[in-house]
Amino acid sequence: MTSAEILQQHGIRPSLTRVMIYDYLREHRTHPTADEIYTALSPNAPTLSKTTVYNTMKLLSAEGVIKTITIEEQQARFDACIDTHGHFLCKDCGKVFDFDTELPSMKIPEGFSPTVTEIYCIGRCKSCN
Amino acid sequence: MTSAEILQQHGIRPSLTRVMIYDYLREHRTHPTADEIYTALSPNAPTLSKTTVYNTMKLLSAEGVIKTITIEEQQARFDACIDTHGHFLCKDCGKVFDFDTELPSMKIPEGFSPTVTEIYCIGRCKSCN
DNA sequence: CTTTGTGCAAATTCTTTGCACCAAA
DNA sequence: TTTGGTGCAAAGAATTTGCACAAAG
Numbered sequence A, B: 001m002t003s004a005e006i007l008q009q010h011g012i013r014p015s016l017t018r019v020m021i022y023d024y025l026r027e028h029r030t031h032p033t034a035d036e037i038y039t040a041l042s043p044n045a046p047t048l049s050k051t052t053v054y055n056t057m058k059l060l061s062a063e064g065v066i067k068t069i070t071i072e073e074q075q076a077r078f079d080a081c082i083d084t085h086g087h088f089l090c091k092d093c094g095k096v097f098d099f100d101t102e103l104p105s106m107k108i109p110e111g112f113s114p115t116v117t118e119i120y121c122i123g124r125c126k127s128c129n
Numbered sequence C: 001c002t003t004t005g006t007g008c009a010a011a012t013t014c015t016t017t018g019c020a021c022c023a024a025a
Numbered sequence D: 001t002t003t004g005g006t007g008c009a010a011a012g013a014a015t016t017t018g019c020a021c022a023a024a025g
Helices: A003-009 A016-027 A034-044 A050-062 B003-009 B016-027 B034-044 B050-062
Strands: A067-069 A077-079 A086-090 A096-101 A113-124 B067-069 B077-079 B086-090 B096-101 B113-124
Touching: A003 A016, A016 A034, A016 A050, A034 A050, A050 A067, A067 A113, B003 B016, B016 B034, B016 B050, B034 B050, B050 B067, B067 B113
Parallel strands: A086 A113, B086 B113
Antiparallel strands: A067 A077, A086 A096, A113 B113, B067 B077, B086 B096
16 A cells, blocks of 8 residues: 555545655654654755644654654654554663564553553663673 | 662662662652652652753663653653553553553574563553543 | 763754745646 | 655753762861
């Protein structure tokens, strides 16, 4: 399915800019920051602004099209893959890796309704070990 | 066990300031921010600086005495309870709740060594539902 | 005296806001 | 012609850094 179609399904108007940004995120599973997305797309979209990247990430995240990863304190990262999986942050090289995991059996108290569940680990990756 | 003893066990010199901060965190299971800790302790410790709170949180977190919760994008929260449990952020009232959970069976790739595992949910709490 | 802890002020960095202009329905 | 999207510059907020002084071994 195309990025435009996915956006539309979520009630988001698929502007050129939004499609370009979402496309980038779907094709680069590196959990980029807003700045990395901006820097990567700038050459082909000279008028693109960081504000628009932030606007778009916030919109897509709110509509559940992407996930915002807050594993690092300093900056948010983004992931177009919204299937259940975990994130591993290497505290040496700073890279974020995906890993397979089940959802744990969580005892969420009565009356609490979660919409997002995240699992993450921090440690050292294979290359840094 | 006293806070001073716990700090010592982790190789951290239990200065008055560190013990005071760690004590506060042990007694207030509200997942406070650095600013909240600073504001709460300031009246009794007029010379305390926010820098020291940040220094202390970073040190205690690095030594595994406390956990840094990065469920919110804007600011870090801290938790003196390092037993396995999940965190639930209510996107309406902003409070962070604890919930019981098992560790999921995670397929961390060969060669990756995690030191911290976090499970969190975002949604709406009982009061806001 | 030598290392470690604390604290002020300034700097840095990520993110948001206000506002104006442009584009689309 | 009204709403929604984009972008610049400025503001805001959390955290870090540089440096100096104080305290502890």
